[in-house]
Amino acid sequence: MAKIVVEHLKYRYPLTEELVLKDISFTIEPGEFIGIIGENNAGKSTLCQALVGIIPNFYKGAYGGKILIDEIEVAKQNVSDICRKVGIVFQNPFNQVTGSKLTVYEEIGFGLENMGLPRNEMIERIDYSLRLLDIYKYKDRNPFDLSGGQMQRMAIASIIAMRPEVIILDEPTSQLDPQGSDEVFRAVQSLSHEGITIIMVEHKMEKIAAYSDRIMLLQDGQIAAFDTPQKIFSMDDLDRYGVNAPAFTRICKSLNIKDEKTGCYPVTLKEAEDALSLSGKGGLRV
Amino acid sequence: MKSISLYQDKNTPVHKLDPLSKILYIVVANLIPVLLGNRIATMAFILISIVILTIGRVLKRTAPMLGFSGLVLITVVIIQGIFRQGNATPVLTLGSVVFYKEGLLFALNITLNVINILMSFSILVLTTKPSDMVETFVRLGLSPKIGYVMSSVFQIIPQMTETMATITDAQRSRGMETEGKLITRLKAFFPLISPVVMNSLITTRERAIALEVRGFDSTQKKSFLSELKKTRSDQIFKAALILVFILSLVGRVLMWLK
Amino acid sequence: MKKNSMWSLKLNTASLVLIPAAVGINYIGKLFAGALKLPLWLDSIGTILAACLAGPVVGALCGAINNIIYGFTLDPVSFIYAVSSVCIGVAAGILAYKGKIKGVVSAILSGLVIALVSTLISTPINIGMYGGQTGNLWGDALFTWCTASHLPIWLASGLDELVVDIPDKVAATLIAFGIFKALPKKLTILYKNDQEVESLD
Numbered sequence: 191m192a193k194i195v196v197e198h199l200k201y202r203y204p205l206t207e208e209l210v211l212k213d214i215s216f217t218i219e220p221g222e223f224i225g226i227i228g229e230n231n232a233g234k235s236t237l238c239q240a241l242v243g244i245i246p247n248f249y250k251g252a253y254g255g256k257i258l259i260d261e262i263e264v265a266k267q268n269v270s271d272i273c274r275k276v277g278i279v280f281q282n283p284f285n286q287v288t289g290s291k292l293t294v295y296e297e298i299g300f301g302l303e304n305m306g307l308p309r310n311e312m313i314e315r316i317d318y319s320l321r322l323l324d325i326y327k328y329k330d331r332n333p334f335d336l337s338g339g340q341m342q343r344m345a346i347a348s349i350i351a352m353r354p355e356v357i358i359l360d361e362p363t364s365q366l367d368p369q370g371s372d373e374v375f376r377a378v379q380s381l382s383h384e385g386i387t388i389i390m391v392e393h394k395m396e397k398i399a400a401y402s403d404r405i406m407l408l409q410d411g412q413i414a415a416f417d418t419p420q421k422i423f424s425m426d427d428l429d430r431y432g433v434n435a436p437a438f439t440r441i442c443k444s445l446n447i448k449d450e451k452t453g454c455y456p457v458t459l460k461e462a463e464d465a466l467s468l469s470g471k472g473g474l475r476v
Numbered sequence: 477m478k479s480i481s482l483y484q485d486k487n488t489p490v491h492k493l494d495p496l497s498k499i500l501y502i503v504v505a506n507l508i509p510v511l512l513g514n515r516i517a518t519m520a521f522i523l524i525s526i527v528i529l530t531i532g533r534v535l536k537r538t539a540p541m542l543g544f545s546g547l548v549l550i551t552v553v554i555i556q557g558i559f560r561q562g563n564a565t566p567v568l569t570l571g572s573v574v575f576y577k578e579g580l581l582f583a584l585n586i587t588l589n590v591i592n593i594l595m596s597f598s599i600l601v602l603t604t605k606p607s608d609m610v611e612t613f614v615r616l617g618l619s620p621k622i623g624y625v626m627s628s629v630f631q632i633i634p635q636m637t638e639t640m641a642t643i644t645d646a647q648r649s650r651g652m653e654t655e656g657k658l659i660t661r662l663k664a665f666f667p668l669i670s671p672v673v674m675n676s677l678i679t680t681r682e683r684a685i686a687l688e689v690r691g692f693d694s695t696q697k698k699s700f701l702s703e704l705k706k707t708r709s710d711q712i713f714k715a716a717l718i719l720v721f722i723l724s725l726v727g728r729v730l731m732w733l734k
Numbered sequence: 735m736k737k738n739s740m741w742s743l744k745l746n747t748a749s750l751v752l753i754p755a756a757v758g759i760n761y762i763g764k765l766f767a768g769a770l771k772l773p774l775w776l777d778s779i780g781t782i783l784a785a786c787l788a789g790p791v792v793g794a795l796c797g798a799i800n801n802i803i804y805g806f807t808l809d810p811v812s813f814i815y816a817v818s819s820v821c822i823g824v825a826a827g828i829l830a831y832k833g834k835i836k837g838v839v840s841a842i843l844s845g846l847v848i849a850l851v852s853t854l855i856s857t858p859i860n861i862g863m864y865g866g867q868t869g870n871l872w873g874d875a876l877f878t879w880c881t882a883s884h885l886p887i888w889l890a891s892g893l894d895e896l897v898v899d900i901p902d903k904v905a906a907t908l909i910a911f912g913i914f915k916a917l918p919k920k921l922t923i924l925y926k927n928d929q930e931v932e933s934l935d
Contacts (some may be wrong), residue, residue: 239685248684250930251926252934254933254935270694290607303700308700311705313701452478482806544809548867586865590864593814625754629808631759632755637762665909674916680748692747693747
């Protein structure tokens with residue numbers, strides 16, 4: 191499984207003067223679930239695209255430092271080679287549909303055809319992805335006839351079929367309704383159980399806190415903090431970074447209830463429940 | 477999603493034919509009349525096309541296309557019949573307007589030729605799924621990237637026209653005039669097409685990135701999810717076509733030698 | 735910054751994905767012209783715009799694929815006129831590359847050149863297919879008058895096509911130019927194949 195090492199990453203888009211990524215360094219171990227949070231323009235999407243090589247190879251611009259995935263330098267590879275190791279899913283499900291395939295089934299096979307896989311292996315992988323993302327029943331539908339949530343799950347399935355070791359999701363639920371969002375989060379949970387390294391940019395703090403092993407807080411192109419959800423959301427100056435803590439955390443903060451073991455505030459419903467009942471503070475039932 | 481192609485999804489022997497066979501037919505059906513230089517060949521092929529279209533149960537669908545060209549053809553008949561250079565033999569007189577034999581025969585040739593082209597192409601267009609056609613060419617060596625571009629146009633255009641309808645409604649509700657004097661209508665064009673173009677270019681960028689992360693730019697030789705189906709009828713059909721073509725070639729040479 | 739020749743066949747993904755959008759813009763131009771009842775076809779705006787953005791090779795591909803798609807979705811006769819569309823794309827691409835489409839006046843002049851190219855290629859096809867007519871009311875009226883006045887067929891047919899092409903192509907070029915000028919540089923730079931990654935190390 192691939193280990194991600196980022197060393198002194200810097201980047202500036204063409205025709206601009208400011209660096210969007212200003213000296214970022216971190217390591218991600220195989221199988222980790224990393225959440226990335228931060229206000230708008232903090233560099234979250236840029237970082238995601240840098241991990242797949244889209245930055246710098248698609249946009250060009252000015253690039254410094256290096257990203258090593260399994261000791262291979264990302265910037266020096268073709269995106270079409272890196273995409274076998276690292277997959278990425280974007281916000282807008284519509285724009286990820288190739289448009290050249292008439293069924294969901296064939297659409298998922300698009301990347302596999304590009305990889306030159308033999309037919310029976312393609313069929314196996316497509317079936318697997320369809321079931322993992324719970325869209326098997328739509329396999330014969332036209333990709334454009336799906337709902338937002340279904341389309342996004344198809345996008346994830348298309349990437350998963352390529353069997354990357356790392357999958358990056360850049361705000362995958364921003365353009366979806368609550369039902370679609372839930373469908374995607376459930377899908378992402380299945381993925382993490384498969385042992386794939388997951389990196390997800392999200393604004394829904396409750397979800398990100400529940401799923402992540404570690405959370406990276408970005409601000410102004412730099413890493414402000416990179417730690418467990420408990421430590422991150424227990425920070426006192428979170429609004430300086432333009433983010434809110436999960437609802438449960440905010441409630442516990444105002445009641446000053448901390449998790450005994452970690453000395454941090456609870457970040458999930460379960461933790462909050464436990465902490466509240468332990469503290470016995472005034473008959474609150476969550 | 478509504479399809480823009482003229483393809484009719486039916487289960488006939490013609491539908492099952494390889495697109496290449498149909499393309500060969502188009503070449504032969506149009507080349508032989510030119511080779512032999514006579515109207516009988518053209519009419520023969522028009523009849524053969526009609527038969528094939530009937531077997532494919534798509535004959536009725538040629539009507540709109542014929543109607544389209546038909547209007548132009550009628551004007552050709554009129555204009556050539558009356559005004560063609562070298563018109564000498566009057567054939568029909570309507571008041572002060574004279575129709576000449578030379579012009580009318582010329583117009584007849586044109587009409588037969590156009591109908592032959594329409595009918596032979598219709599066989600391809602009405603009974604072949606565009607994605608199958610593109611795949612045939614990619615298997616033969618067409619760059620898969622160009623193949624992708626061709627396949628995607630069929631679905632991307634309906635998406636764009638839907639966006640256009642939304643934008644048009646939005647602009648109209650903001651008070652944009654789309655009727656009236658020519659100048660008014662011309663002025664309406666820009667604010668209608670600009671947002672559509674901007675939107676499609678941004679979409680294009682995101683789609684290009686999405687394609688790249690699925691290995692679009694790979695130099696690896698592409699494989700195919702669908703299976704190749706070759707039928708006996710394809711071989712017979714192609715053989716028959718080639719035979720007829722060779723016979724015509726021979727016939728032409730003989731005529732030339734006489 | 736090395737400049738790739740304008741005839742480079744190395745097309746980046748962004749330029750390729752531009753082509754369906756350009757054909758779509760052609761389609762929509764045609765629809766709008768019909769809906770607004772303008773006396774123009776306006777079905778080459780996308781081809782010219784794509785040629786301005788990405789060069790003559792992409793322009794040629796747009797033209798070719800445009801007519802192939804029209805052939806499959808509207809009228810099979812379009813297949814035959816594909817050569818004409820290809821040449822329009824090439825002409826627009828060369829003009830744009832050489833910087834000849836920089837302002838309103840140069841856009842009009844370029845439109846005239848494109849109209850001329852279109853006429854030169856389409857006229858022989860018109861003569862072969864329809865005896866010289868174009869199917870356009872005013873053009874064919876002119877053709878009739880020329881033929882009745884015993885002008886040679888190539889002249890009559892050429893004038894027929896020209897009288898239809900000049901307003902259409904000039905308008906299309908102006909519109910394509912207008913759209914091009916309004917596009918942010920961040921978008922137009924994607925189609926230039928000569929950008930390099932700068933090192934910050």
